[in-house]
Amino acid sequence: MTTAHELDERYGRTGRRRLPWIIGGTLAVAVIIAFGWMTVATQMSAVDADDLGFEVVDAHSVDVQFQFTAPIGADVTCAVEALDVEFGVVGWKIVDIAGAEHHTKGVHVRIPTVAEATTGLVKTCWVA
Structure with a gap:
């Protein structure tokens, strides 16, 4: 077998x-x-940005406050923009921010505009 x-x-x-x-x-x-x-x-290496507020200063500028979270010590660049009533971009600015000792940092930026803005916000941020 x-x-x-x-x-x-x-x-x-x-x-x-x-x-x-x-x-x-x-x-x-x-x-x-x-x-x-x-x-x-x-x-x-991701960067997260949050709008905190804005203030229309006059017909040609707007102040934008935002905070971002990034790796400690990383230089960050943010694109900030101002919009009009029809959500058209009337001003924008690229902001370079030096690395910090904390993950989260608050930023205040004045954006020059070509027309009166009704809002200001951070578009995006990235590690430079």
């Missing part, structure tokens, strides 16, 4: 079936680790 082991050897069903699964599992784990690290690295 033949045993199961003898039949496996006769028809080539030895431990080779596990090798593709081991290789596939190793590759899947490597891909998951790589994507996880890319996500963490991206978030570590």
Whole structure:
């Protein structure tokens, strides 16, 4: 009588079936680790900006207050804009901010405008 082991050897069903699964599992784990690290690295250098308020000074300027959260010590650049009644851009300014000892920093900016603005806001910020 033949045993199961003898039949496996006769028809080539030895431990080779596990090798593709081991290789596939190793590759899947490597891909998951790589994507996880890319996500963490991206978030570590991300900048988040929030509007705090604005004040229309006159027909040709508006003050904008905002805060941003960035990595400690990172120089940050922000685009700040002033909008009119129809949400058209009537003024904008690029603001360079030196790195700080804290994650969060408040900023006050005066934007020159070509017409009277009805609002001012921070458009975006990024690590310089």
